[in-house]
Amino acid sequence: MQKKFLSNLSFLLVLNLLVKPFYILGIDAEVQERVGENEYGLYFAILNLSFVFNILNDFGITNFNNRNIAQNANRFAINFGKLTSSRAALCIFYAAVTFCAALFLGYESKEYYLLLFLVINQVIVSFILFLRSNLAGLHLFKKDSIISVLDRSLMILFCGILLWSGQFGGAFEIEWFVYLQTLSYFIALLVAFIFLRGRLEQLTFRFDWPYTIAILKQSMPYALLILLMSIYFRIDGVMLESLLDTPLEAGIYAKGYRFLDALYNFSFLFSVLLLPIFAKMISQNENVEKLTALSSKILLSGVLILCISAAYYSWDIMNWRYSENVLKASECFEIIILNGIANSVAYIFGTLLTAAGVLKKLNVIAICTVMINISLNFIFIPIYGALGAAWASLITLFVSSLFQAIIAARHFKMAFNAGLVARLLLLAGFVIALCQGFRLVEYNWFLEFVLIGVSGLLLSFVIRLFQVQEFIAIIQEEKQSTP
Numbered sequence: 385m386q387k388k389f390l391s392n393l394s395f396l397l398v399l400n401l402l403v404k405p406f407y408i409l410g411i412d413a414e415v416q417e418r419v420g421e422n423e424y425g426l427y428f429a430i431l432n433l434s435f436v437f438n439i440l441n442d443f444g445i446t447n448f449n450n451r452n453i454a455q456n457a458n459r460f461a462i463n464f465g466k467l468t469s470s471r472a473a474l475c476i477f478y479a480a481v482t483f484c485a486a487l488f489l490g491y492e493s494k495e496y497y498l499l500l501f502l503v504i505n506q507v508i509v510s511f512i513l514f515l516r517s518n519l520a521g522l523h524l525f526k527k528d529s530i531i532s533v534l535d536r537s538l539m540i541l542f543c544g545i546l547l548w549s550g551q552f553g554g555a556f557e558i559e560w561f562v563y564l565q566t567l568s569y570f571i572a573l574l575v576a577f578i579f580l581r582g583r584l585e586q587l588t589f590r591f592d593w594p595y596t597i598a599i600l601k602q603s604m605p606y607a608l609l610i611l612l613m614s615i616y617f618r619i620d621g622v623m624l625e626s627l628l629d630t631p632l633e634a635g636i637y638a639k640g641y642r643f644l645d646a647l648y649n650f651s652f653l654f655s656v657l658l659l660p661i662f663a664k665m666i667s668q669n670e671n672v673e674k675l676t677a678l679s680s681k682i683l684l685s686g687v688l689i690l691c692i693s694a695a696y697y698s699w700d701i702m703n704w705r706y707s708e709n710v711l712k713a714s715e716c717f718e719i720i721i722l723n724g725i726a727n728s729v730a731y732i733f734g735t736l737l738t739a740a741g742v743l744k745k746l747n748v749i750a751i752c753t754v755m756i757n758i759s760l761n762f763i764f765i766p767i768y769g770a771l772g773a774a775w776a777s778l779i780t781l782f783v784s785s786l787f788q789a790i791i792a793a794r795h796f797k798m799a800f801n802a803g804l805v806a807r808l809l810l811l812a813g814f815v816i817a818l819c820q821g822f823r824l825v826e827y828n829w830f831l832e833f834v835l836i837g838v839s840g841l842l843l844s845f846v847i848r849l850f851q852v853q854e855f856i857a858i859i860q861e862e863k864q865s866t867p
Contacts, residue, residue, distance in 0.1 A: 408645055408646045421632055428634050433489070441507060443607045505562070512572055512573050524579065536568075616784075640713060655734075659738065662740070682849070691721050695722055696820075720777065740796075756783060818840075
């Protein structure tokens with residue numbers, strides 16, 4: 385089991401640190417450069433709307449299925465048909481809710497056309513995740529790994545041909561991007577089904593209402609939490625387009641948000657690793673304080689260095705990747721990228737509370753967060769545009785992460801770790817001082833950026849923040865003790 389775990393962990397790292405960032409910063413960013421900020425801004429706003437209600441596609445069925453198959457592999461074929469039918473009904477409900485929201489926002493024909501395909505894409509993706517949960521539950525980890533990277537790899541291939549082959553004279557349309565997403569997702573879905581087909585001897589689809597209701601009741605608190613999180617993570621792009629009646633500001637906002645999205649993939653790795661470990665430690669009444677502090681030190685030390693230095697070099701980064709509205713995009717990015725710090729805190733303490741089943745308090749925080757975020761967006765966006773949305777997001781996430789940390793500390797009776805906070809503040813001050821010093825030199829921004837990162841990591845090792853080996857040892861110990 386340990387060998388299998390480490391093998392999949394290695395692939396997960398390659399996937400998130402190579403394939404996804406390349407797709408986000410290479411393909412996705414280049415598409416925006418080709419189609420322009422107005423066209424991409426419209427796509428960005430509609431894409432965010434399709435994400436807001438995405439949990440309605442699944443409602444926790446995928447997580448339920450993963451656990452159920454692992455415990456009852458012999459019932460895989462029987463449950464597959466019933467769960468697929470349940471998910472199909474949920475997808476219809478998701479599409480109806482999303483289109484009602486579009487009607488409320490006053491979308492016109494072009495917006496509805498893009499939304500139709502983006503809703504289809506979300507439905508296909510939700511079914512891919514469902515099929516992957518079956519693969520993982522059956523311990524077909526290699527095939528699951530192939531599916532996890534297939535859609536992005538196909539997008540890189542297809543978009544790369546259209547963008548850089550020279551066959552289309554440099555032309556590109558946002559509709560092509562959406563169509564290629566649909567094609568890539570459909571191929572990945574087909575391959576995933578082929579991987580499972582041999583295990584489905586007698587495949588019958590039957591909607592079982594009592595069975596579906598039982599699952600939905602069990603998943604309701606978790607689904608509500610995901611829905612609320614989706615709203616405050618995605619509503620800013622929707623509100624930028626609707627409140628300003630122009631997609632330009634949404635396009636500018638997307639330039640900075642894209643980099644934050646790439647950073648989220650890195651932080652998400654920690655939640656994926658921590659959730660089962662926290663859950664097991666809590667079930668065995670073990671003290672989680674040491675692991676919480678250790679994961680905080682590792683994640684926050686890296687994120688602090690990256691986010692602070694990226695904020696200082698915001699103009700250089702935006703100018704390196706984009707050619708239009710660089711100044712305004714850099715002003716937004718300078719604020720947006722700092723969200724990575726708050727989000728990392730939320731990933732650690734939110735994951736801890738989720739593992740403990742403290743979903744009621746998390747949902748209360750999420751409801752308050754949504755209310756704060758929407759209110760601030762209504763105030764800031766009409767005045768400051770994309771910059772206002774960036775500030776609203778930053779304030780919201782820092783408030784949310786602070787309350788999650790406080791509630792987690794109280795729930796698990798953790799003492800305030802003044803030493804850890806002091807070392808993190810020392811690291812942050814050191815990075816700020818380096819950035820200020822290099823600004824006076826004005827040499828090569830990329831070289832300066834790298835030197836700041838290396839220097840920050842060295843200091844992290846010196847003051848015992850970056851202790852990766854200890855973290856890996858805990859993971860290996862947990863896996864070795866798993867029967």
